[in-house]
Amino acid sequence: MNNRLVKWVFAGAALAALVGATSASAQDPGDVELGGFGLWEWFDKDGARVDGFAPLADGDDDGRDLEDAFGGGGRLGVFVAPNVSIEGQLSYVKAENEAGTVDVSLLPFVARLIYHAPIQQDQVSFLIGAGWIHNRFSDDIEVDEDGFNTMIGLRMGGRVVQARVDF
Numbered sequence: 522m523n524n525r526l527v528k529w530v531f532a533g534a535a536l537a538a539l540v541g542a543t544s545a546s547a548q549d550p551g552d553v554e555l556g557g558f559g560l561w562e563w564f565d566k567d568g569a570r571v572d573g574f575a576p577l578a579d580g581d582d583d584g585r586d587l588e589d590a591f592g593g594g595g596r597l598g599v600f601v602a603p604n605v606s607i608e609g610q611l612s613y614v615k616a617e618n619e620a621g622t623v624d625v626s627l628l629p630f631v632a633r634l635i636y637h638a639p640i641q642q643d644q645v646s647f648l649i650g651a652g653w654i655h656n657r658f659s660d661d662i663e664v665d666e667d668g669f670n671t672m673i674g675l676r677m678g679g680r681v682v683q684a685r686v687d688f
Contacts (some may be wrong), residue, residue, distance in 0.1 A: 548637065554598040554606070556683070558575065562614045563589050587625060590616035604637045608650070627659040631670055647673040648687060 548554075564587040594612025601607055614627040633652025640647055669678035674687025 525591075548604065548606070550600050550601045550602055552600040554600075554608075555596070556617055556685070557593065557595050558610075558612070558685070559591065559593050560612055560614070561589065561591055562616065564616065587616050587618055587623075590614050592627070598635070604639065604646075606635050606637065608635055608652075623661045624664055626659045628659070630655045630657075633670060633672065635672070637676065643679065644677065646676045648672065648676055663688075 534536050571653050574610075592614030594610055596608055596610035598606040598608035608631075610631045612629055614629075615624070616627065617624050631654045633650045634647055635650035637646040637648055639645075650672045652670050656664075656666045656668075658664040666683060672687045674685060676683055676685045678684055
């Protein structure tokens, strides 16, 4: 894990919570959230993540494992009940293997149900969610995979400006 990156993400989230927090009422059914995000993708080094990558991600120090990479995406959420939303997110990550001989584009689509547990009313919420994920790998390797997805996170800020960190 890149400790420097993690420190910057948490520092940015804390700053956004202090500077951008605004007073807002609880999220009501029908409210919509739209947002963009950056992400850091940790690729599995033992080849278990995607069967089609077994020849590339074997955990050996031979340059075939995919390098971890930065990407970005967007999310759309709709509140279906107070503190409960359905969210869809789409992101894009471009990666290559350690030897630089294989390029892979990853396009994950996630649909999940999220519970927003208020910690400080209208300012900070703990997030917990679960749903479905579809990963589409393309370029030098063509692989699709589906699976179960979970997340935990923290949302800080009001209705207009927010910072969110989730895993």
